Amino acid sequence: MSRVRVPLSGLRAGLRELEVDEARYVRSVLRLREGDTFIVFDPEQVVQAEARVTSTPRGGVRCEVGEVTRAGRVPDVPAWLLLGVCKGDRFEWALREATALGVTDIVPTLCARSASSGTRADASRMGRWRKILVQGARQSGRGDVPTLHEVRGLREAVASVPGSLVRVCLWEGAAVSAGPWLRAGASGVALLVGPEGGIEVDEAGVAEASGFALGSLGPMILRTETAVIAALGAWQMGRERPSS
Amino acid sequence: MSRVRVPLSGLRAGLRELEVDEARYVRSVLRLREGDTFIVFDPEQVVQAEARVTSTPRGGVRCEVGEVTRAGRVPDVPAWLLLGVCKGDRFEWALREATALGVTDIVPTLCARSASSGTRADASRMGRWRKILVQGARQSGRGDVPTLHEVRGLREAVASVPGSLVRVCLWEGAAVSAGPWLRAGASGVALLVGPEGGIEVDEAGVAEASGFALGSLGPMILRTETAVIAALGAWQMGRERPSS
Numbered sequence: 388m389s390r391v392r393v394p395l396s397g398l399r400a401g402l403r404e405l406e407v408d409e410a411r412y413v414r415s416v417l418r419l420r421e422g423d424t425f426i427v428f429d430p431e432q433v434v435q436a437e438a439r440v441t442s443t444p445r446g447g448v449r450c451e452v453g454e455v456t457r458a459g460r461v462p463d464v465p466a467w468l469l470l471g472v473c474k475g476d477r478f479e480w481a482l483r484e485a486t487a488l489g490v491t492d493i494v495p496t497l498c499a500r501s502a503s504s505g506t507r508a509d510a511s512r513m514g515r516w517r518k519i520l521v522q523g524a525r526q527s528g529r530g531d532v533p534t535l536h537e538v539r540g541l542r543e544a545v546a547s548v549p550g551s552l553v554r555v556c557l558w559e560g561a562a563v564s565a566g567p568w569l570r571a572g573a574s575g576v577a578l579l580v581g582p583e584g585g586i587e588v589d590e591a592g593v594a595e596a597s598g599f600a601l602g603s604l605g606p607m608i609l610r611t612e613t614a615v616i617a618a619l620g621a622w623q624m625g626r627e628r629p630s631s
Numbered sequence: 632m633s634r635v636r637v638p639l640s641g642l643r644a645g646l647r648e649l650e651v652d653e654a655r656y657v658r659s660v661l662r663l664r665e666g667d668t669f670i671v672f673d674p675e676q677v678v679q680a681e682a683r684v685t686s687t688p689r690g691g692v693r694c695e696v697g698e699v700t701r702a703g704r705v706p707d708v709p710a711w712l713l714l715g716v717c718k719g720d721r722f723e724w725a726l727r728e729a730t731a732l733g734v735t736d737i738v739p740t741l742c743a744r745s746a747s748s749g750t751r752a753d754a755s756r757m758g759r760w761r762k763i764l765v766q767g768a769r770q771s772g773r774g775d776v777p778t779l780h781e782v783r784g785l786r787e788a789v790a791s792v793p794g795s796l797v798r799v800c801l802w803e804g805a806a807v808s809a810g811p812w813l814r815a816g817a818s819g820v821a822l823l824v825g826p827e828g829g830i831e832v833d834e835a836g837v838a839e840a841s842g843f844a845l846g847s848l849g850p851m852i853l854r855t856e857t858a859v860i861a862a863l864g865a866w867q868m869g870r871e872r873p874s875s
Contacts (some may be wrong), residue, residue, distance in 0.1 A: 460850045484857045489849065527851035566868035588714065605867050606704045607771035611730045613860055620861025621868035623849050624810035 391417050392528065398429035398436060400452050408454050410448040413440070419448075430524050430532040431460050458530020462489040465552060465575045466622065468533075469544045471498040471582030473611060479519045481580075481612040486523030486533055488577045488619035493520075493581045496544040500584035509538055541590055545597035548577040554599040555579070557614055560590050565602025570625035571619065578622075580615050635661050635669045638765050642673035642680060644696050644856040654692040657684070663692075669846040669850065674768050674776040677702050702774020709819045710866065711797060712777075713788045715742040715826030717855060723763045725824075725856040730767030730777055732863035737764075738780045753782055785834055789841035792821040799823070800843040801858055802835050809846025813862065814869035822866075824859050845860035 428435040520532040553572030556579040672679040681697040764776040797816035800823040
């Protein structure tokens with residue numbers, strides 16, 4: 388009973404020859420051989436199936452995909468993450484772990500401290516970010532991927548959040564804890580987290596004017612990716628009622 | 632008003648010539664020059680001061696340290712982290728971010744899936760881990776560092792936790808959410824987080840027999856370092872009462 392998961396687009400039951408990249412992953416990384424079984428999933432269709440390696444001709448992998456079923460582990464409430472675009476590693480780390488923590492929508496947001504990151508070609512960047520989200524789903528056992536929205540400026544980003552969500556801007560300058568707001572967002576939340584260097588005072592003002600509560604994650608200064616994970620962890624755990 | 636912070640041991644007011652490593656950090660990484668001010672802190676003594684570069688002779692740095700005061704940002708309740716020893720990067724990432732999130736005590740814990748990590752020389756490893764903790768304090772603005780306990784086997788580790796703390800073992804096999812337990816630990820908590828690959832069933836049993844509640848962080852599988860950050864974020868945010 389292997390928990391190894393391989394993302395496959397256009398998943399359906401029957402015989403299938405894997406693409407070059409997929410085959411390399413199955414053979415060289417997972418080291419699967421003829422007869423080994425693994426899980427295949429299609430995060431776009433939100434389905435999964437068991438597959439078995441039937442042969443490995445000349446570096447390729449042929450497999451038999453079993454019955455395709457609805458993927459089980461998908462988020463049940465909306466959780467938007469408006470994330471300040473910053474240096475590659477940190478941003479991508481945050482994307483991947485936010486996927487594991489059940490975010491449903493991601494809006495890459497250009498903030499004052501996003502530096503020059505905004506000038507790179509968006510198409511290739513979006514493609515790379517989509518791969519990171521699939522990676523996050525594969526590692527965490529999640530059956531779908533978050534919707535990746537286009538890169539937006541801060542004003543546009545805060546205005547794009549559905550009206551029903553509780554809005555929280557994580558800001559180290561906030562006078563109060565984000566805790567109560569994260570709990571209040573149990574049925575739907577939108578989090579704004581700045582890039583490395585944080586959110587500037589007037590940006591916090593823009594968010595506040597759009598209905599975002601300004602809340603702090605505590606007295607210490609946190610890295611962007613740590614703030615994302617800590618806030619989502621608090622939100623997830625706050626959704627569960629105490630068992631009294 | 633620079634927020635740049637430099638750790639210095641044996642901190643006291645007056646003129647001081649920095650050690651080679653410290654001087655390199657101040658000149659090459661922070662790019663401070665004569666007349667620039669910065670914060671120096673001593674996490675062992677839990678004190679800090681303002682310092683000013685007075686001269687930079689031949690690659691060195693001389694500075695004047697001002698009045699030494701008690702450091703402000705230190706955790707106010709005990710939070711123990713029993714962390715499964717695993718591959719360097721992940722373990723060290725977790726140590727550094729746990730420092731930023733207010734952990735007071737760290738027990739590196741040898742678990743079944745800690746692999747061969749247990750066999751390396753402990754002395755050099757402990758020295759390296761201490762540096763990571765100071766780094767976490769420097770980055771986050773924390774005035775002290777967590778106490779780093781000796782590496783322990785799981786049975787020893789769970790038995791070493793003070794009796795007053797609420798004990799939570801984060802385990803993906805748990806039937807209930809860790810949320811209520813993390814909130815119950817508002818005045819003191821001990822978290823057990825397994826290494827990469829997780830905690831085995833009989834290890835969860837050992838923890839449970841020592842008074843650890845078994846709780847899950849949700850349906851998805853999380854990396855060790857993500858589990859640590861998410862759980863500590865939930866614990867920190869659960870400490871704040873709703874402002875009703």
